[in-house]
Amino acid sequence: MNRWSAIRARNLSYESRRIFTRSFIASAATPKLPQRSPLAFAFDIDGVLLQGPNVLPEARRALEFLEGKNPLNMKIPYILMTNGGGVTEAERCTKLSRQLEVDILPSQLVQAHTILRKLKHKYADKPVLILGGKLNKGREVAESYGFKKAYTTLDLLAWDESIWPFHELTDTEKAATKTEDFSKVPFEAIIVIHDPRDWALDVQVSVDILRSRNKICREPYKPDSELGNDPENNVELIFCNPDLLWKSDYPNVRFGQGAFKEALQTVLKATTGREYPSTQYGKPHTPTYKFAADVLRARIEELEGPPHNSLPSIFMVGDNPASDIAGANGASWKSILVHTGVYDPTQGPPAHRPTVEAKDVEAAVHWAFKEVTQYPL
Ligand code: G3P
Ligand code: MG
Numbered sequence: 001m002n003r004w005s006a007i008r009a010r011n012l013s014y015e016s017r018r019i020f021t022r023s024f025i026a027s028a029a030t031p032k033l034p035q036r037s038p039l040a041f042a043f044d045i046d047g048v049l050l051q052g053p054n055v056l057p058e059a060r061r062a063l064e065f066l067e068g069k070n071p072l073n074m075k076i077p078y079i080l081m082t083n084g085g086g087v088t089e090a091e092r093c094t095k096l097s098r099q100l101e102v103d104i105l106p107s108q109l110v111q112a113h114t115i116l117r118k119l120k121h122k123y124a125d126k127p128v129l130i131l132g133g134k135l136n137k138g139r140e141v142a143e144s145y146g147f148k149k150a151y152t153t154l155d156l157l158a159w160d161e162s163i164w165p166f167h168e169l170t171d172t173e174k175a176a177t178k179t180e181d182f183s184k185v186p187f188e189a190i191i192v193i194h195d196p197r198d199w200a201l202d203v204q205v206s207v208d209i210l211r212s213r214n215k216i217c218r219e220p221y222k223p224d225s226e227l228g229n230d231p232e233n234n235v236e237l238i239f240c241n242p243d244l245l246w247k248s249d250y251p252n253v254r255f256g257q258g259a260f261k262e263a264l265q266t267v268l269k270a271t272t273g274r275e276y277p278s279t280q281y282g283k284p285h286t287p288t289y290k291f292a293a294d295v296l297r298a299r300i301e302e303l304e305g306p307p308h309n310s311l312p313s314i315f316m317v318g319d320n321p322a323s324d325i326a327g328a329n330g331a332s333w334k335s336i337l338v339h340t341g342v343y344d345p346t347q348g349p350p351a352h353r354p355t356v357e358a359k360d361v362e363a364a365v366h367w368a369f370k371e372v373t374q375y376p377l
Pocket of ligand 2: 046047247318319320341
């Protein structure tokens, strides 16, 4: 079987085949390398590159390989695509670059809430309640997307401590609050940007606003039968990360933002008999993968110049079958499931089948590179 039929047999995309043939013919004459990478990557963060604050050593080697230390001697495009967040992309990139010892640019990062940039036209001048993130960080994120009236539940607690009598504000928290007369603020949306720090406070205040007659938190509740069924006039409830579980540095998996969503809806149901309609972003959902594909396309253009007519083979490397693998499969990307995070191979086959499994991110990158280029490593 010659190299061309081997390529055909592997169902590589037309684009990869075309790029490769060109480099193959070229290398036969002069060992000129392809101008455009035949493959690109989207990396999950928690459970793939990091475990809590700890960097997985193979992560640095894998990114070094993509930064040019590979047989093609070329930069292979990649983005980081996480259901995490809680700080601005710029702040996260500074930290990730330090941790991973490679420059990660904001143009390479998709956090759970990055897609909210697309809602600026809707909420730039409207009061929105931001849940999650440490102290003021959630507000900073919302403001970085152009939301000018972003408030937190700590702001509401500072305005009226009786709104939730079981949380006494610390001085640090007080310093992070914004003063406002919330008896005059109708909230147009509640946006869960990151994992809430006080689930109870956030559930109470969210329920107050969702049940309120006019979106103002201290107002009397409307009849339960009206809860959430006025699409034109509802307070929009947005969740950015559906993960019920995630892998940190703790031995067992931890509850994620998805567990907070369950808690809020369960309390609402217990008190009103109804759940509240909500918008869900984050992996595995299609809007997030479409958004990430655009970010990856822009990154490829940043590296390789004017637009491609189609994307090279995209490999998603993730640790969570329910978010990373399900989403990548849904986007017709290739998916690689690693064993350094949520998925535990001793617990049986994954709920969503990946293209392949790999022990860690470095093995995943090498597999994909060999798969597309057939360069022995
Ligand atoms: O809170 C973050 C967690 O849900 C998962 O993050 O990077 O694995 O998508 P990640
Ligand atoms: Mg993960």
